[in-house]
Amino acid sequence: MDTAHPLAPGPHTVDVEGVAQRYHVAGSGPVCLVHSGGPGLSWEYMRMPAVEKHLTTVYVEPIGTGESGRLPSHPHGYTRERYARALDGLIAHLGVLRVHLIGHSYGGFVAQHYALTRPERLAGVVLYDSAPVTGPEQFAEAARAMEAFALRNAGRPGLQGVLDTWQSLGSLADDEGVTRAARGILPAYIADYWDREEEFAPLVSSVRGVFVSGLDEDLVPDLIDDRPSLGSFTVPTLVVVGRHDVICGPRWAGELADGIPGARLTVLEGSGHLGHIEEPEAFAAAVAAFAAETAE
Incomplete structure (x- = not known):
């Protein structure tokens, strides 16, 4: 059993709906959860030392990966809503009224869903190399x-x-x-x-990965099209994209920023899909400024 303070530096595990949710804490400042992509990629590639100088950074090991638990339906059932429920349990465990949430790539899809369905739990959301649609x-x-x-x-x-x-x-x-x-x-x-x-x-x-099918428990594809819902966003939003991102590039970042009321857009001119590694200081500056303006 994890008896340390939920936000003490280092690794932690909490049970959420009978599934182990592993997470890692580093840095200081407002609390910011980081959800990696894939789906199925291990969390380590998202480590952001430059961001940790400004924020208490909580790196989520998405369920189904790393030392987090697997669903009984593994490799199926890892929908955005299921990831969101895991975040619900983690945020409650942390004991913070509102958090910032960074979602990268597929993690951005999860963050979009979370902001649309649980806005009261977020101080701000960073949609990082994300898109409003899949398929x-x-x-x-x-x-x-x-x-x-x-x-x-x-x-x-x-x-x-x-x-x-x-x-x-x-x-x-x-x-x-x-x-x-x-x-x-x-x-x-x-x-x-x-x-x-x-x-x-x-x-x-x-880099390590786990096979996650992209199907729900009934083996139906979990396809995404958030475009009709972007106008209903109420969470302060920062959209970050690498100019040379081949998978979730500037076209999609522009659609997100144009569709979400009040969203701001940061384009990292020297980056592809991994701006926090390619241009760490520019990425951290954008995120830190946004978090400072939206922190409670």
């Missing part, structure tokens, strides 16, 4: 961005491996395949990967 339209946009990425990097020795990984994403079916694909696709997710390859090598080797 064929988003995939077609990503395919166009990948073509542009391939043209920009023609002649790079590792390019074909990245493109092969991209083509394999629809056939993933186990943890080993997800981990291999997450590492193989990373060069496309970083604006100038091959010019900074040595710098990013530890990240590539450390």
